[in-house]
Amino acid sequence: MAAKKNIVFIARSLDGYIAGKAGELDWLELVPNPTGDDLGYAALMAEVDAIVMGRHTFETVWGFGGEWPYTKPVFVLSHSLQSLPPDLAEKVQLLSGTPAAVLAQVHARAYHRLYIDGGRTIQAFLREDLIDELRITTIPILLGGGFPLFGDLPQALVWEHLHSTSYLGQLVQNHYRRRRDKPDRA
């Protein structure tokens, strides 16, 4: 059985926001990407078995229209959604519960390497120390407000820096792995 792993892969502004004050996402395209560099996305998708995302992220992606972008099974976390668009019946499943309960359900279906997406979902998983790897791309803009990637935590969490990659000359992507081998206070 593959080792379990929960990976976050997300872009944030230099001041730590994943969406602007009014939900704006246009700044994600600040840096021209003429060759369509995928910023490590294909490598991530090759590594994971499934995607776990919050309802808000699901609705944002679905709202873009066009083809459904994911080739792996998607689990959408929601207490309020009762059903999904019929087109997605074979691609998306609804789940609810605590992060630990959600993981138990996903693991029971034999998906172990997971891409965890969406601000609220990431924050909920981090509060229970359920994220193993962070892949964070920093966009060189101070938004000055918005929805932050990270939220309050009951305790500090120490990470190991794995590597930094520069994309498009302007984006910096850092990979961190959770360190559970040492105390979380310095």
Add this chain to the structure above:
Amino acid sequence: MAAKKNIVFIARSLDGYIAGKAGELDWLELVPNPTGDDLGYAALMAEVDAIVMGRHTFETVWGFGGEWPYTKPVFVLSHSLQSLPPDLAEKVQLLSGTPAAVLAQVHARAYHRLYIDGGRTIQAFLREDLIDELRITTIPILLGGGFPLFGDLPQALVWEHLHSTSYLGQLVQNHYRRRRDKPDRA
């Protein structure tokens, strides 16, 4: 006359804090530094003419005891402090006023390349778009709360990424220069 430049050089946690919930700074020493690497500090000090810092930062540095660490003139911003310790009379000067007014006073004394330090001071200067360069070292810890490096801004500010440097195998330092040549919205 040297070109004017205001530089921020500071460490923050992965979630963007410069001090913990109770003002803790111990996490800044999370990564062992057996060789006493200065993380770019000497290079910074060689580049600047003077240091501008907030009262809180001044009191923190002064509170550490030991020798006064700065070899360049220090300007402390405070509306409340009336006087400084006599030992520092020739090294430190008190100033007050808006960031623009403070800069006018410092420039009038022929100091043009400035290291701007302290969370509130940095935030006040950024609100008036008076920072030209950011040198930010990221410590691989999520504190989960504390005093944030960046605060609210009246408008987004776009930066140019200059370079990334890795220190001690675990710290990432990114240098950004303010881009005033293009619109601040993507």
